Amino acid sequence: MTCLKALLHTACWSITLFLAVPLSAEDRCTEGPAGPHDRDYLALCRPRPVTAHEREAFVRSLPAGGAVATLTFKQRAKIDGLAAVLRFHEREAVYDIRFIDIPEAWMGLHGRAVLLISVPALDMLGAKELQALVAHEIGHDYLMTVWEGARASGDAARLRWVEAACDAIAALTLSALGLSTEALASAIAKVERYNRGRFGVPQNASSYPSATERSRLLAKFRSDKR
Numbered sequence: 001m002t003c004l005k006a007l008l009h010t011a012c013w014s015i016t017l018f019l020a021v022p023l024s025a026e027d028r029c030t031e032g033p034a035g036p037h038d039r040d041y042l043a044l045c046r047p048r049p050v051t052a053h054e055r056e057a058f059v060r061s062l063p064a065g066g067a068v069a070t071l072t073f074k075q076r077a078k079i080d081g082l083a084a085v086l087r088f089h090e091r092e093a094v095y096d097i098r099f100i101d102i103p104e105a106w107m108g109l110h111g112r113a114v115l116l117i118s119v120p121a122l123d124m125l126g127a128k129e130l131q132a133l134v135a136h137e138i139g140h141d142y143l144m145t146v147w148e149g150a151r152a153s154g155d156a157a158r159l160r161w162v163e164a165a166c167d168a169i170a171a172l173t174l175s176a177l178g179l180s181t182e183a184l185a186s187a188i189a190k191v192e193r194y195n196r197g198r199f200g201v202p203q204n205a206s207s208y209p210s211a212t213e214r215s216r217l218l219a220k221f222r223s224d225k226r
């Protein structure tokens, strides 16, 4: 299905919903949410969590050093809200959350097992923005196989599609929890502004939709909210 690949062709989702082209269960999940009302996707396509053994292997594969062991009271207060998102996706007891001391504002999911949050991201973003970015990272848990395939083949368009699909999964998650998707748009914009202001345009910029495109996609979720 080309809807999320096309990213912001806003009429596409509604056409998809009406055409109702049958998909296999696997295709249904690897094609991402069908649109702003496809909340069923979250439960139907939620992947099997990694086992404790697998998680340990991913933790061991992390580079030595750079981990921040102690958070300030203010930093810790900001991450309290992450539990609600993790619990919703049955990941509270699955992900190992690690804070890392790197210059960039960044959050990432390592091996569907370790949620990495940089100190600048933790300090710069508000609690709701961090919560929203975690919902995006959980989107990567759903689409890790697609992302790995796109990365291996250097398919920047497919990587952009994955980012947009993860935003869609995040928006559905936030909406299901009664939270605003605006926090995700503002987190994405702040991170882009922070990193580009200090480090310039990243080499992998073509693998990401722009913050403006992503904001436009997220607005679609708000305007179509029932």
Ligand SMILES: [Zn+2]
Pocket: 136, 137, 140, 163, 166
């Ligand atoms: Zn992402």
